Amino acid sequence: MTTTLILCLTTFCWLHVAAQQRGTISGKVVSEAGAPLEFVNVGLEGTTLGSVTDKNGRFRIEKVPQGKYKVQASMVGFKTESKDIVLSAAVSINFTMQETTQALDEVVVVSGTMKEVSKLESPVPVEVYSKKFFKANPTPSVFESLQNVNGVRPQINCNVCNTGDIHINGLEGPYTMVLIDGMPIVSGLSTVYGLTGIPQSLIERVEVVKGPASTLYGSEAVGGLINIITKKPATAPRFSADVFGTTWGEVNTDLGLRYSLSEKTNGLLGVNYFNYQNPIDNNNDGFTDVTLQNRISIFNKLDFNRKSNKTFSLAGRYVYEDRWGGEMDWDKQYRGGNEVYGESIYTSRWEVLGTYQLPVSEIINLQISANGHNQNSVYGDTKYLADQYIGFGQLTWNKP
Incomplete structure (x- = not known):
C-alpha cells in the first residue's frame, strides 16, 4: 500500500514538471508602415518548430521546450529579422520588417x-x-x-x-x-x-x-x-x-x-x-x-x-x-x-x-x-x- 502510493506521487510529480518545461511563443509581425504582414515564416533557428502569420500578422508556436532560442521572421521582399529569447512559460515578441528589393x-x-x-x-x-x-x-x-x-x-x-x-x-x-x-x-x-x-x-x-x-x-x-x-x-x-x-x-x-x-x-x-x-x-x-x-x-x-x-x-x-x-x-x-x-x-x-x-x-x-x-x-x-x-x-x- 505504501509502495503504491509513493509510485503514484512520483508519477504525478514527473508529469507536473514535464508540463512546466514547455511553453508558447506568440506575437505579431508588421511592416515599417505598421501594416500586418501575412504569410511570414516565423521559426526557431536550429529546430523544426515554427509558424506562419495569419491575415492579422499574428503567429503562435506551441509546445516549445524551455530554453534559449533565436526566433527568426523571414519573407520574400523583406529583410530577415531575428531576436534572442529565453523561454520559461510564455513569451510574446513582435517584429517590424523592412522592405528590400528582390534579387x-x-x-x-x-x-x-x-x-x-x-x-x-x-x-x-x-x-x-x-x-x-x-x-x-x-x-x-x-x-x-x-x-x-x-x-x-x-x-x-x-x-x-x-x-x-x-x-x-x-x-x-x-x-x-x-x-x-x-x-x-x-x-x-x-x-x-x-x-x-x-x-x-x-x-x-x-x-x-x-x-x-x-x-x-x-x-x-x-x-x-x-x-x-x-x-x-x-x-x-x-x-x-x-x-x-x-x-x-x-x-x-x-x-x-x-x-x-x-x-x-x-x-x-x-x-x-x-x-x-x-x-x-x-x-x-x-x-x-x-x-x-x-x-x-x-x-x-x-x-x-x-x-x-x-x-x-x-x-x-x-x-x-x-x-x-x-x-x-x-x-x-x-x-x-x-x-x-x-x-x-x-x-x-x-x-x-x-x-x-x-x-x-x-x-x-x-x-x-x-x-x-x-x-x-x-x-x-x-x-x-x-x-x-x-x-x-x-x-x-x-x-x-
Missing part, C-alpha cells in the same frame, strides 16, 4: 534604355550573365564563352583561319551589335576579328538583348545586342589572375590590377595574353585543325571623382594578334605566295571610349568612342589590306 530588382541594366535602370523596370527583356558565369565556363575569349548562352550562337565561318561572328535568333552576324560599357566599339571589321582579346578578369557582367533593338542602337542591332560591362575601378579587386592551359597546348592568361593615380582618380588595368603554337592535323587532310594564334590585349579604365559626384570615365584598349592556318608545312616565308597555301592575318586595333555627365541639375550624359582597325591579311596569294576608323558620339537627356 531581380537589384540587378542594374543599361542595354534596354541607354541608362541604368533596375532589371524589373526595363521595358526591354534583358538577360544578365555575371562574372561567375564566365569563371564557371573558362574560355580564351568572350566569343567562345557566349556559346553557352541560349539563343546566342558563335559561328565559325572559316575552317582555315577560324574566324566567325555571333548569330542571335538565327540572324546573321552583321545584325548582332556588340558593345563595351554601352558603347558600340565592336562593329565593321571587328565583328570578325575584334571579339577576341577582351580580358575576362575585367568583366562585371554581360547583358544580352534578343530581338530587335534597332530603335535605340541602329540597324546593326536588328538581331540583338551584346553589352559587355566592365568593372568599376573603385570596387574591383586589387589584383586578380586567371591562367589556364589545354592539352592541345593553348595557354591563356588574364590579369587585372586596380590602382590609384591620386585621391580623385582610380584606375583599372587588364591584360590578356593567348598563345597557341602547336600545329595539329588529327583528320589527316594536310591542313591545321585549329588556327595558330599569338594575341595580346591591354585594357585600361580611369574613373574621376568630381565635386559634383557626376560620372566621368575614360577607357582604352589595344589588341595585337598574329594568326595563321593552312597547310602543315606552311611558314612565314611563304606568306602571300602560292607555293604552300596558308592564311595569315595580322590585326592591330585600338579603342577609346568615355562617358561624361554634364555638371547640371538634370541627368545629361555625353558618350564618345573611337576606334581604329588595321588588318594585313593574305589568303594564299590574295591580299586583303584594310584600314578602318570609326567615331561615335551621343548626348542623352534623361528627363523624368
Whole structure:
C-alpha cells in the first residue's frame, strides 16, 4: 500500500514538471508602415518548430521546450529579422520588417534604355550573365564563352583561319551589335576579328538583348545586342589572375590590377595574353585543325571623382594578334605566295571610349568612342589590306 502510493506521487510529480518545461511563443509581425504582414515564416533557428502569420500578422508556436532560442521572421521582399529569447512559460515578441528589393530588382541594366535602370523596370527583356558565369565556363575569349548562352550562337565561318561572328535568333552576324560599357566599339571589321582579346578578369557582367533593338542602337542591332560591362575601378579587386592551359597546348592568361593615380582618380588595368603554337592535323587532310594564334590585349579604365559626384570615365584598349592556318608545312616565308597555301592575318586595333555627365541639375550624359582597325591579311596569294576608323558620339537627356 505504501509502495503504491509513493509510485503514484512520483508519477504525478514527473508529469507536473514535464508540463512546466514547455511553453508558447506568440506575437505579431508588421511592416515599417505598421501594416500586418501575412504569410511570414516565423521559426526557431536550429529546430523544426515554427509558424506562419495569419491575415492579422499574428503567429503562435506551441509546445516549445524551455530554453534559449533565436526566433527568426523571414519573407520574400523583406529583410530577415531575428531576436534572442529565453523561454520559461510564455513569451510574446513582435517584429517590424523592412522592405528590400528582390534579387531581380537589384540587378542594374543599361542595354534596354541607354541608362541604368533596375532589371524589373526595363521595358526591354534583358538577360544578365555575371562574372561567375564566365569563371564557371573558362574560355580564351568572350566569343567562345557566349556559346553557352541560349539563343546566342558563335559561328565559325572559316575552317582555315577560324574566324566567325555571333548569330542571335538565327540572324546573321552583321545584325548582332556588340558593345563595351554601352558603347558600340565592336562593329565593321571587328565583328570578325575584334571579339577576341577582351580580358575576362575585367568583366562585371554581360547583358544580352534578343530581338530587335534597332530603335535605340541602329540597324546593326536588328538581331540583338551584346553589352559587355566592365568593372568599376573603385570596387574591383586589387589584383586578380586567371591562367589556364589545354592539352592541345593553348595557354591563356588574364590579369587585372586596380590602382590609384591620386585621391580623385582610380584606375583599372587588364591584360590578356593567348598563345597557341602547336600545329595539329588529327583528320589527316594536310591542313591545321585549329588556327595558330599569338594575341595580346591591354585594357585600361580611369574613373574621376568630381565635386559634383557626376560620372566621368575614360577607357582604352589595344589588341595585337598574329594568326595563321593552312597547310602543315606552311611558314612565314611563304606568306602571300602560292607555293604552300596558308592564311595569315595580322590585326592591330585600338579603342577609346568615355562617358561624361554634364555638371547640371538634370541627368545629361555625353558618350564618345573611337576606334581604329588595321588588318594585313593574305589568303594564299590574295591580299586583303584594310584600314578602318570609326567615331561615335551621343548626348542623352534623361528627363523624368
